[in-house]
Amino acid sequence: MKLLLDIALTHIKGRLRQTVLSVIGVMTGVGFSIALASLMTGSQQDFIDRIVNSSPHVVVKDEYRNPPRQPVERHYQNGAVSLSGVKPKEELRGIRNPKPHVVSLNGIPGVAAAPNLRGEVVMRYGGKDVSAALVGIEPKLERRVSEIEEDLTAGFLDDLYTVANGVILGRGLADKLGVEIGSTLSASSPAGVLLKMKVVGIFHTGIIAMDQAQGYALLKRVQVLLDRPNVVNAIHLRLKDATRAQGMARRIEARMGYRAESWQEANQGVLEVFKIRNIIIYTTVSSILIVAAFGIFNIVSTITFEKVRDIAILKSIGFEERDIRRLFLFEGLMMGCIGTILGWVLGYVLYRLLGAVRVEVAMFTEWTRLPVLFSLTHYLIAGAAAIIAATVAGYLPARKAARLNPVDIIRGTT
Amino acid sequence: MNGSALIETRAMTRVLPGPVPVTLVRDIDVTVGAGEFIAVTGPSGSGKSSLLYLLGLLDRPTEGTVWLKGIDTETLTEDGRSGVRLARIGFVFQFHFLLPEFTIIENVLIPMRRLGGCPEGEMRERAAAILDDLDLAENLERRPHQLSGGQLQRAAVARALANDPPILLADEPTGNLDTKNADRVTDIFQDLAHSGERAVVMVTHNPDLAARADRRIHVVDGRVAEDL
Incomplete structure (x- = not known):
């Protein structure tokens, strides 16, 4: 050789x-x-x-993947049933009374869950109107499912509890409005509710869509602002092992009935x-x-x-x-x-x-x-x-x- | 089959296939014994070299048999034939075919290293001794392009002797040499055949050199015309 x-x-x-x-x-x-x-x-x-890091690993949404089965279909499961012209009942969207769900999800090992109500609002400050997404959160639960606390460049998450009508804004959004910590802006919702809110924190995630058009407030305040009492439109979950999100989403969806979307599905494109x-x-x-x-x-x-x-x-x-x-x-x-x-x-x-x-x-x-x-x-x-x-x-x-x-x-x- | 023969052929025929088949050698019965110095002569194209290649297992007969030290070479695989060539047959061609990038001693070492079986240092000593016997002791570390034609051909002989083969086959080894060097190389072959159990078969068209052989096989049209 x-x-x-x-x-x-x-x-x-x-x-x-x-x-x-x-x-x-x-x-x-x-x-x-x-x-x-x-x-x-x-x-x-x-x-x-x-x-x-910045998004929930699984989001339980206030919607269903497939339309609900009609009573006749449920009753005659093996029958030759044909339905046409079915008009679904108009229902107010949202996960009502989310607390039991959140408690139950938090009981799953390796899972942290937090309720979330998101709605479009118009924020006004000094004559400037900026449309933004306002997210209602429970800070003590939210800090376990997102990195909002680490992303804060000014203020504290718990200030949402201590300051009446406190709001935390993305850096880009705050710049657009021209607000700083301590500024008071007004937020109005499509439901016609108007709230004076005080800026208690600024965050910066590096994700443009979030930094320029999103804010956080206490869940109850947002429910009032959007006129959706005791309703959330999502439950955010964070897993110890993010790679298991797809399997977990399937299991939760099967258990709760609501559409549960993993981060992989949400970002499939x-x-x-x-x-x-x-x-x-x-x-x-x-x-x-x-x-x-x-x-x-x-x-x-x-x-x-x-x-x-x-x-x-x-x-x-x-x-x-x-x-x-x-x-x-x-x-x-x-x-x-x-x-x-x-x-x-x-x-x-x-x-x-x-x-x-x-x-x-x-x-x-x-x-x-x-x-x-x-x-x-x-x-x-x-x-x-x-x-x-x-x-x-x-x-x-x-x-x-x-x-x-x-x-x-x-x-x-x- | 003669048990003491180094090489023995029976009805050995080699035909090149093709639209018009060409017969290189036909019905050759030859026995080569140890200590023989044989000259193969004949006109150009008579089949002398073809005969040599068949005896040296570089080519396979289309008919007939070649025994080498009692082994029917037809039963050997290509690798088996390569192994026999490596250990038992030495070739010298008209052109020296030394590898130009290697020194003279490295060229002699190549067959030894391929065969293996002894330490590198011992192989080197043996190679140096062979080259010394052929008056090339001062050229061990020279490359082929630094040697004369006679020296190159002697180096080629040294390489053929590297594994101490009992059979040495030479195809017009003096064809490119002047008379003095041709005589010198022929002397070497004569000595090699007579000094031990080695057979030397040399193809030549030079009648003077052929006359110095112990035996002369004259080939005409692929057949042995004379075996004297």
Whole structure:
């Protein structure tokens, strides 16, 4: 084996310039694939982290996934029942008397639940009207299901209890209105109720939609403002293990009847976009590696073409076909391995450089630096892909070389 | 089958397939014994080299049998034939075929390292000794392009002797050499055959060199015309 490695090394050293170019090809492919993967998964993870951290893992909504079954259908379950022109009863939406539900959900191990009433209001301050979503919460329960308390840049969550008609606003919303802590604004709802509210806190989540158009107040105040006493329109749940949200949502929905939506379902569209983005980027990266593999194929083919006499003499000495195959396969693999190791270094350098780039991006979320993620998996996948490509690129000419008939070559030479 | 023969062929025929099949050798019955220095002669295209390649297991007969030290080589796989070549047969061609990137001693070490079985240091000593016997002691670390034609061919002989094979097959080994060097190489073959249990079969079209062999097989149109 060492003999074959020595011969392979001598061959590729003999074509140093082409070898270096092929190695650079692999290195570039591996390096950029790692950099792209770290950026791609970094932005994806950043987005998911923000969703998981700032949104409930499961939301029990005041709606049903399917329309309720009619009494006749329930009674004649196996009957041939056909209903047409059914007009559903007009019902006031909302989860009424939510307390037992919340208590029950909080009894599930690893689950924290908090009621939530959300409604559109118009906030007015100093002649400015801004439409916003006002969320009614129970601070002592809410702090267990969201990170609102950590996101507060001014004020305290418990001030909602101590200050009459207190409200906490997103930083962007407060800026739009021009309010600060202690300012008193008026909030009016579509129900025609008007409340004077005092700003007791400002939060900043980094999620644009929340920071610019959302506020929090005590649940009871919001029920009054929206004229929906003892009603909530959602129960927010936070799980110890966010990855179990889908299963938990299914169980809760089966138990309560209300539609229970996991964070994965709520953000399905975005997560699907990530999948498509991943496919596009992995395809691009694969193309780079395939091009690099062609470089290896080219050089190994050239070497086998140039070394036909060596192949003939090695076979006449007693080298087996598989020795010749291994010899040229080693050459492809050596270039693949060296390129992979250098590519890992390049990938790490690019990862550090990208992570240091300052950007001011505000789309779904705000970034100040490019979100990059270090994962050994990226290095292993890129390395494995490069080595597989190098193996295939080396194997094809190696197989051809191994099949050469030494007699034909010797006759041709002599 | 002659039990003491190193190589023995019976009705050995090699036909190249194709739209018009070409017969390279036909019905060859040859026995090569230890200590024999045999010259294979004949006009160009008569089948001398083809005969040598068949004897050296580089090619397979389409009909007939080749025994090598009593083994029916037809029963061997390709890997088995490679193994026999590695351990029992040494080849020298008209062109030296030394690997240009390796030094002379490294070239001699290649068959030894492939066969293995002894430490690297011991192999190196053996290789140096073979090269010394062939007056190449001062060229061990030189590369092929630094040697003369005669030296290169002697280095090729050294490589063929690396694993101490009982059979040495040479295909026009002096074809590219001047008279002096041709004589020198022929002397080496003669000595190798007469100094031990080794058989040397040399294809040549040079009648003077052929005359120095113990036995001369003359091939015409793929058949043995004379075996003297």
